[in-house]
Amino acid sequence: MTDQPEDPGERISEAEHAVMEALWEASPLTATEVSDRVSEARGWSLATVKTLLSRLVAKRAVATEPDGRRFLYSPTIERTDYVDSESRRLVDRLFGGRAAPLVAHLVEAEALNEDDIAEIERLIREFRK
Amino acid sequence: MTDQPEDPGERISEAEHAVMEALWEASPLTATEVSDRVSEARGWSLATVKTLLSRLVAKRAVATEPDGRRFLYSPTIERTDYVDSESRRLVDRLFGGRAAPLVAHLVEAEALNEDDIAEIERLIREFRK
DNA sequence: GCGTTACGACTACACTCGTAATCTGAATTG
DNA sequence: CAATTCAGATTACGAGTGTAGTCGTAACGC
Numbered sequence A, B: 001m002t003d004q005p006e007d008p009g010e011r012i013s014e015a016e017h018a019v020m021e022a023l024w025e026a027s028p029l030t031a032t033e034v035s036d037r038v039s040e041a042r043g044w045s046l047a048t049v050k051t052l053l054s055r056l057v058a059k060r061a062v063a064t065e066p067d068g069r070r071f072l073y074s075p076t077i078e079r080t081d082y083v084d085s086e087s088r089r090l091v092d093r094l095f096g097g098r099a100a101p102l103v104a105h106l107v108e109a110e111a112l113n114e115d116d117i118a119e120i121e122r123l124i125r126e127f128r129k
Numbered sequence C: 001g002c003g004t005t006a007c008g009a010c011t012a013c014a015c016t017c018g019t020a021a022t023c024t025g026a027a028t029t030g
Numbered sequence D: 001c002a003a004t005t006c007a008g009a010t011t012a013c014g015a016g017t018g019t020a021g022t023c024g025t026a027a028c029g030c
Helices: A014-025 A031-042 A046-058 A079-095 A099-108 A114-128 B014-025 B031-042 B046-058 B079-095 B099-108 B114-128
Strands: A062-067 A070-075 B062-067 B070-075
Touching (some): A014 A031, A014 A046, A014 A070, A014 A079, A079 A099, A079 B099, A099 B079, A114 B114, B014 B046, B014 B070, B031 B046, B031 B070, B046 B062, B046 B070
Antiparallel strands (some): A062 A070
């Protein structure tokens, strides 16, 4: 079959990820709108954001839809999937692929407070159901 | 005070990290020993490992100690600290700095199986004590 | 209609990374 | 002592990244 849909695409860099976050928060957006939303925090020029958008389009992580003389940009991948793959990478790299040691580490590093732990217990109970 | 000790140093790249793992497992090691331990899995030449070692020394993540005509290499940072900072980076970037959502994500993505969850509960109980 | 904008496309450029090869000097071997 | 060898230092080099600037063209304001 003539492919055309899907396409995992290469990895998304950190700067590109910031752009993705803007698009996951709201889309479609124009380049200027994306810029308005990310330049603020990152101190980027519009040109920089445009470059990042093109690279994301090249990586097929973002799709464009023409809107008159300009483009509307939308993510083609779900944030959940991205988060999942990034989390997995970390777990693979640092914890031998096992997620439990990561949680153990977070507990030991006191990255989790009482509320977090209570929340986790709740999630586990929920999951068990 | 004339500094000179410590120095967090720049970020460690992924290839460099593989070298760090070898040194965390055993140190001090010579360049050849490190190479023997990592080249296997990565398919790197000794030259590559030497380059990575120099870069790690430049970043002050690894220290050298002369041993005759050669050097013995040892990590200057603890694996725990590295794991901690990498985990934090992920949590900051993807979960707004809160670790609980990461665990929630792992549970939902079914990255955790029953054993993992049991283990986490054990850790939590342990932590509570 | 014509100058001014607004946009995407193309170009730029220094720096990091992955992956080595080569150079240089010292040590070891005959 | 000369030849070989081994180790670190230096150099290489293409791909990817961060961070823009410039070009060309189509639309919009007057």
